[in-house]
Amino acid sequence: MPYHHGNLRKALLDAAVALIGEVGPRAFTLREVARRAGVSHNAPYRHFASKDDLLLAVAAEGFDRLAAVMREAMAPGRSSREQLELCGCGYVDFALRWPQHLVVMFDLPAVVRERCDASPRVGENAFQVLLDCITAAQQSGDLPTGDPQPLAWTAWSLVHGIAKLATGGNLPLTAEATLAFTRTAAQALLGGLGRTAPETAQTL
Amino acid sequence: MPYHHGNLRKALLDAAVALIGEVGPRAFTLREVARRAGVSHNAPYRHFASKDDLLLAVAAEGFDRLAAVMREAMAPGRSSREQLELCGCGYVDFALRWPQHLVVMFDLPAVVRERCDASPRVGENAFQVLLDCITAAQQSGDLPTGDPQPLAWTAWSLVHGIAKLATGGNLPLTAEATLAFTRTAAQALLGGLGRTAPETAQTL
DNA sequence: CGAGAATGTTGACATGAGCAACTTTTCACG
DNA sequence: CGTGAAAAGTTGCTCATGTCAACATTCTCG
Numbered sequence: 499m500p501y502h503h504g505n506l507r508k509a510l511l512d513a514a515v516a517l518i519g520e521v522g523p524r525a526f527t528l529r530e531v532a533r534r535a536g537v538s539h540n541a542p543y544r545h546f547a548s549k550d551d552l553l554l555a556v557a558a559e560g561f562d563r564l565a566a567v568m569r570e571a572m573a574p575g576r577s578s579r580e581q582l583e584l585c586g587c588g589y590v591d592f593a594l595r596w597p598q599h600l601v602v603m604f605d606l607p608a609v610v611r612e613r614c615d616a617s618p619r620v621g622e623n624a625f626q627v628l629l630d631c632i633t634a635a636q637q638s639g640d641l642p643t644g645d646p647q648p649l650a651w652t653a654w655s656l657v658h659g660i661a662k663l664a665t666g667g668n669l670p671l672t673a674e675a676t677l678a679f680t681r682t683a684a685q686a687l688l689g690g691l692g693r694t695a696p697e698t699a700q701t702l
Numbered sequence: 703m704p705y706h707h708g709n710l711r712k713a714l715l716d717a718a719v720a721l722i723g724e725v726g727p728r729a730f731t732l733r734e735v736a737r738r739a740g741v742s743h744n745a746p747y748r749h750f751a752s753k754d755d756l757l758l759a760v761a762a763e764g765f766d767r768l769a770a771v772m773r774e775a776m777a778p779g780r781s782s783r784e785q786l787e788l789c790g791c792g793y794v795d796f797a798l799r800w801p802q803h804l805v806v807m808f809d810l811p812a813v814v815r816e817r818c819d820a821s822p823r824v825g826e827n828a829f830q831v832l833l834d835c836i837t838a839a840q841q842s843g844d845l846p847t848g849d850p851q852p853l854a855w856t857a858w859s860l861v862h863g864i865a866k867l868a869t870g871g872n873l874p875l876t877a878e879a880t881l882a883f884t885r886t887a888a889q890a891l892l893g894g895l896g897r898t899a900p901e902t903a904q905t906l
Numbered sequence: 907c908g909a910g911a912a913t914g915t916t917g918a919c920a921t922g923a924g925c926a927a928c929t930t931t932t933c934a935c936g
Numbered sequence: 937c938g939t940g941a942a943a944a945g946t947t948g949c950t951c952a953t954g955t956c957a958a959c960a961t962t963c964t965c966g
Contacts, residue, residue, distance in 0.1 A: 502931065502944055522811025524728055529922060538946050540924085545944090549923070605809050607726025608871055621872075651864075651873055652887045659863025660855075667812055668825075669855055683856045690894030694886075706913055706962065733953060742915050744955085749913090753954065 507545040509535045514556055518598040523605065528552065550610045553602050558620050560599030565624040567592040578635040579692075583684040585631045586657040590680045593661030594673045600665055604658075628654060635688075642694050649691060656687050711749040713739045718760055722802040727809065732756065754814045757806050762824050764803030769828040771796040782839040783896075787888040789835045790861040794884045797865030798877045804869055808862075832858060839892075846898050853895060860891050 503509065513534040518526050528549045529539045546552040571588025572581045593600045603621070632646040632653065641649055657680065663669050664676045671679060707713065717738040722730050732753045733743045750756040775792025776785045797804045807825070836850040836857065845853055861884065867873050868880045875883060 506944080522813055524811060525813075527922065528924090537944095539922085540947085541945050543924075543945095601809070604866065604870055604872075605805070607728060609726055609729075648883065648886075651867070651883065652890065655863035655867055655887065656860045656891070657863070658867055659859035659861070662808065662866055663855070663859055663862055666808055668808075679852065679855065682852075683859065686856065686894035686898055687860070687891050688894065689897055690890035690892065693893060694890055710913080731953065732955095741913095743953085744916085745914050747914095747955075 503535075503537065503541075506535060506537060506541065510542055510545060510552065511555060511559060514552055515596075515598050518556075518602065523553070523598075523601055550606075553606060554610070556599060557603045557606060560596065560603045561621045561624050563596060563599065564589065564592045564603075565627055567595075568624060568627045572631070577640070578631070578638040579640040579688060582631045582635050582640075582653065582688060583681055585628060586653060586684040587677055587680050589654075589657040590661050590664065590677060593665050594676060597665040600661060604662075625650070625654070640688070640692055642692070652691065653684075653687065656683060707739075707741065707745075710739060710741060710745060714746055714749060714756065715759060715763060718756055719800075719802050722760075722806065727757070727802075727805055754810075757810060758814070760803060761807045761810060764800060764807045765825045765828050767800060767803065768793070768796045768807075769831055771799075772828060772831045776835070781844070782835070782842040783844040783892060786835045786839050786844075786857065786892060787885055789832060790857060790888045791881055791884050793858075793861040794865050794868065794881060797869050798880060801869040804865060808866075829854070829858070844892070844896055846896070856895065857888075857891065860887060 510531055513531045514526070517531055517534065528542055531552070532539050532542050535541070542552065546555060568585050568588035571584045571591065573584060576584070629646055629650050632641060632650050635641040636643055636646060636649075660669070660676070660680050660683065664671065669676060669679070714735055717735045718730070721735055721738065732746055735756070736743045736746050739745070746756065750759060772789050772792035775788045775795065777788060780788070833850055833854050836845065836854050839845040840847055840850060840853075864873070864880070864884050864887065868875065873880060873883075
């Protein structure tokens with residue numbers, strides 16, 4: 499399969515992630531990525547249609563990793579409630595380990611994302627993991643019955659907020675402290691959610 | 703006070719916000735802002751040291767508005783718990799009304815923010831509003847006693863997550879539905895938080 | 907009125923995105 | 937094998953942008 503470079507596509511993705519980590523996604527430059535990969539300034543166009551397309555690829559990679567991390571975080575044999583907490587911790591753990599991915603995944607302007615055919619569904623995988631967690635918790639009685647979507651949005655909002663604030667440097671906590679904090683916050687939210695009447699949960 | 707243009711600084715800020723709303727903060731261009739304000743491509747440099755400096759100014763404007771919106775949202779005479787819920791709704795309401803500001807406020811790379819002397823404290827005002835709410839709720843017994851900071855981070859995370867997801871188009875809800883959702887989610891979180899033992903809250 | 911500061915303009919330079927044309931490598935297929 | 941087409945990479949261009957420098961205009965105040 500390889501040829502000239504070996505496999506440039508992967509190298510470009512990695513270089514892009516590293517560069518974004520150093521200078522941010524705004525100062526990020528296609529040419530610098532090419533430089534770091536040791537190729538000419540136009541080589542990336544053989545693998546990505548445009549700068550935005552590269553970013554989209556980084557985002558897709560991120561969503562895959564996110565789903566994987568969340569799945570791994572859910573130790574089997576625990577109660578559905580603990581699973582849910584761990585799932586949330588996985589989300590934050592992912593954010594702390596690959597903050598550049600998180601930025602690209604969620605901070606790309608809508609304009610860019612809409613231009614991509616495959617992307618509308620790119621985050622579905624990760625969201626499905628959460629949804630499955632929620633429905634499991636509903637079945638075990640830890641969460642009120644009814645449409646799981648609003649419950650999922652609530653849980654997602656909490657961990658997403660933690661992830662964004664933490665990676666943005668707005669929470670003065672170490673990585674471990676952030677995870678512990680996530681766990682406690684998730685417990686609190688689940689405590690509140692669990693006591694919600696089903697019909698109230700529906701208005702969510 | 704005015705002279706040539708009237709007051710260009712404000713015009714530039716407004717044009718910048720509008721432009722960010724149209725093309726996103728990445729495609730946003732100083733020259734286009736100048737064009738829209740009807741001045742030459744270098745006029746902005748009489749008011750902002752650089753492109754990033756303009757963005758920083760937009761962010762500062764946003765933090766001011768955010769604090770104002772949150773304060774207005776807290777109808778007096780309500781219980782401290784309701785105040786807290788309304789404060790959170792204010793946060794989301796701000797995000798829905800000025801999504802461009804939110805983006806600039808929190809998505810600016812750390813590199814940029816560090817370069818600004820005045821900015822380290824620019825968001826303190828808004829955070830203080832939240833902190834005051836929290837301590838009031840603690841005093842009325844709606845929240846466990848102890849350091850209010852972790853409680854504030856938790857609440858902030860939830861509303862920040864909702865705000866980011868909603869403005870990013872990840873929550874398929876109308877603006878009103880988003881606000882109603884915020885209210886319910888805040889109630890759930892407060893319900894869980896209120897039942898937390900003080901010592902547990904401290905581990906937050 | 908007149909000097910100096912505040913605003914704004916024109917011109918230039920370096921860099922980046924993306925297009926076109928060209929070269930080299932790899933691979934499928936006779 | 938060998939050969940031709942596709943894949944991968946390169947060089948060189950055009951245009952737009954951020955920012956600096958030098959110049960022009962307008963306002964303020966003594």
